[in-house]
Amino acid sequence: MDHPMKVIAIEEHFWSREFAGHFQGNFDRGPKIMEKLEDVSSGRIADMDEAGIDLQVLSHAPPGGQKLIPEQAVAACQAVNDYLADVVAAQPGRFAAFATLPQAAPEAAADELQRVVEGHGFKGAMLYGPTNGRFPDEPEFWPIFERAARLKVPVYLHPALPDKRVQEAYYATYASSHPDLLGAAWGFGVEAGTLGIRMVLSGVFERYPDLQIILGHLGEGIALQLTRIDESFRRPANAPTDFAGIFRNNFHITTSGFFSDTALRCCIDEMGADRILFAVDWPFVAMKPGVDWFSAYPADDDTKKKIFSANAEALLGL
Numbered sequence: 001m002d003h004p005m006k007v008i009a010i011e012e013h014f015w016s017r018e019f020a021g022h023f024q025g026n027f028d029r030g031p032k033i034m035e036k037l038e039d040v041s042s043g044r045i046a047d048m049d050e051a052g053i054d055l056q057v058l059s060h061a062p063p064g065g066q067k068l069i070p071e072q073a074v075a076a077c078q079a080v081n082d083y084l085a086d087v088v089a090a091q092p093g094r095f096a097a098f099a100t101l102p103q104a105a106p107e108a109a110a111d112e113l114q115r116v117v118e119g120h121g122f123k124g125a126m127l128y129g130p131t132n133g134r135f136p137d138e139p140e141f142w143p144i145f146e147r148a149a150r151l152k153v154p155v156y157l158h159p160a161l162p163d164k165r166v167q168e169a170y171y172a173t174y175a176s177s178h179p180d181l182l183g184a185a186w187g188f189g190v191e192a193g194t195l196g197i198r199m200v201l202s203g204v205f206e207r208y209p210d211l212q213i214i215l216g217h218l219g220e221g222i223a224l225q226l227t228r229i230d231e232s233f234r235r236p237a238n239a240p241t242d243f244a245g246i247f248r249n250n251f252h253i254t255t256s257g258f259f260s261d262t263a264l265r266c267c268i269d270e271m272g273a274d275r276i277l278f279a280v281d282w283p284f285v286a287m288k289p290g291v292d293w294f295s296a297y298p299a300d301d302d303t304k305k306k307i308f309s310a311n312a313e314a315l316l317g318l
Helices: 031-038 042-051 070-090 106-120 139-151 164-175 187-202 217-221 223-233 243-250 261-271 287-296 301-316
Strands: 008-014 055-060 095-097 125-128 155-158 213-215 251-254
Touching: 008 031, 008 155, 008 301, 031 042, 042 287, 055 070, 070 095, 070 106, 106 139, 125 139, 139 155, 155 187, 164 187, 187 213, 187 217, 187 243, 213 217, 217 223, 217 251, 217 261, 223 243, 223 261, 243 251, 251 261, 287 301
Parallel strands: 008 055, 055 095, 125 155, 155 213, 213 251
Antiparallel strands: none
């Protein structure tokens, strides 16, 4: 490849029809997207080569383990993780993996994370929003975070659609004319950003100080509002919380689907370049525009190297 720097993209999705057969609901995205999601060989690698991406960290496209029929969740996640392990083994220089976990069974999810990290070299896990109405910051899910901290692998918190009650109360007026209001345009960011804030307030980082969390889309808005959030939580009515300190110490953010110079500049100022990783959010976002954007971003080579690959290498042990 003729790209001058190594490029690792860490929020890049695939799809297993067998795994999706266990989902409660229909999540087909249309033939063009589904064809790309299901391609984990030559077509995907050709797109990576054209864009200048050396390695993708693969994760199953949403929804993940939280949408599975509970009695099938553990076996289904084991099967899709074994499938992904085979994909990575076939192209070890081009792919790495995040695990899909049976969120409804937190102890089993923790065991599955350990199995694939130790047995297959997975680099962490991706979680998708609430499970049966319960957010993953709640203590019943902490076994997952305890095991991730012990294994020294991060957990990527991915957006999910807003709760049906939220959809009706906040978005129903425009849901038909602008369906992306519930998703990438707004709803996804609000959902995942709320989850990130809840994680800080939950106390999980006081219990597991080595736990590392990844948020996509330049931090789901948190980094852009970090000073205001931190100042507000320091007011006397709130329990003592070093929100900004925890967020800067325990969170990493990615560029997935958010290719803005001004937004990235703010994130670097708030978080530091060491806490930002490159991602595309493929195939929902095209690869080449993301690489071209950051290649042209006005930063020194050291900063670009960190964000393009070095931070991912350090965090994920690549």
